[in-house]
Amino acid sequence: MSSRSYSLLGLWPVIHRWRNLVLTAVLLALVVSAVVAWLLPNIYRSTAIFYPTNPETTDPDRIVKEGGRLQLGGRAEDLDRIITIGQSQPVAQLIVKRFNLYERYDVGQPGTEKADQAVLDEYNNNLTIVHNDRDAIELTFQDKDKIQAANIANALVQIIDSTNQRLTLENRGSIITLYQNQTQFLEKQYAQVRDSLQQARRRYGIFGSLSTANETGYESRYLAKELAETETELRRAEGELAAGGGSVARVAGLRRAVRGLTETAGGNVINLESYVAGADLVTTLYARFEDIQRRLITARATYEDARLAISGKISSIYIVQKAYPAIRKAKPVRSLIVISSVLITFVLSVIFITLLELYRGNLNLGGIGKP
Known part of the structure; x- marks a missing residue:
């Protein structure tokens, strides 16, 4: 079908x-x-x-x-x-x-x-x-x-x-806080080291820079020059006194000058004894001061950049x-x-x-x- x-x-x-x-x-x-x-x-x-x-x-x-x-x-x-x-x-x-x-x-x-x-x-x-x-x-x-x-x-x-x-x-908020804390910490350290350096300089009479081993500083040059000249004058005065033509008072004055240049008790702010005792301390403090100052400048710049960055919405x-x-x-x-x-x-x-x-x-x- x-x-x-x-x-x-x-x-x-x-x-x-x-x-x-x-x-x-x-x-x-x-x-x-x-x-x-x-x-x-x-x-x-x-x-x-x-x-x-x-x-x-x-x-x-x-x-x-x-x-x-x-x-x-x-x-x-x-x-x-x-x-x-x-x-x-x-x-x-x-x-x-x-x-x-x-x-x-x-x-x-x-x-x-x-x-x-x-x-x-x-x-x-x-x-x-x-x-x-x-x-x-x-x-x-x-x-x-x-x-x-x-x-x-x-x-x-x-x-x-x-x-x-x-x-x-x-x-970024926590990072900003870290930058701020770091800056505040360095500012405190900077102030402490600066005050310690100023006190050490006043105490030992060292006001120049001693940041490197090759630098002798103003004080060392001054002491060497003054001490050499004063001792030369002292020897000349003692010779003249021994020859019968010198002055006792002049010899005593030169000896006192030499003592002032070499001993702390002599009364001179800049003297050899203080310089030798404080040179290493001032050198260490000054190196520390420079390091903290450099780190503080970097930390402040970083903190300011971070604040500027987070305040701008892109x-x-x-x-x-x-x-x-x-x-x-x-x-x-x-x-x-x-x-x-x-x-x-x-x-x-x-x-x-x-x-x-x-x-x-x-x-x-x-x-x-x-x-």
């Missing part, structure tokens, strides 16, 4: 027989879908487009010290980080609180589990963050109010930027397009709703009456097609 072929045109008699029911169903679907489509609120979408920047190029320390430049990221990890931040719950809670979405979405009072979950679900349904084919981030938010949709989208971009900045600046994203209020609605497409409702109702009606005819036995499948 040859197989039978079937044609939908064979259903026309059935449709014609049930035309009143089909027409009623189609008209009812038309009216109901038109009313529903008319009552549906207009939904507007606003989209912001931006590129993430490389976090290393937005490091304030690098910019201040090395003169770096901002570079667009486009790396997979940068894109994933931005999308993750945008979809995170802390960001959602900030937006919900800032724009009072509990009242806007009419989900109840905040603080209850049902209301909190409902507002987050509605928020997430209205938010879309995607990575487009040009390595940019497209952030889209939809709302019944086109101005509100644009405001929320722009606020989301700002919050994402701030959160992304904190990833590179979260430890955007971690490059905004290509801000979110603007939409010109036309995104949905609903009312004509599509009406047409699809009518078509679906017609198809379902045909299926229903066909099954009903088969059940009653009034429809001969063999008579629909041709053998």
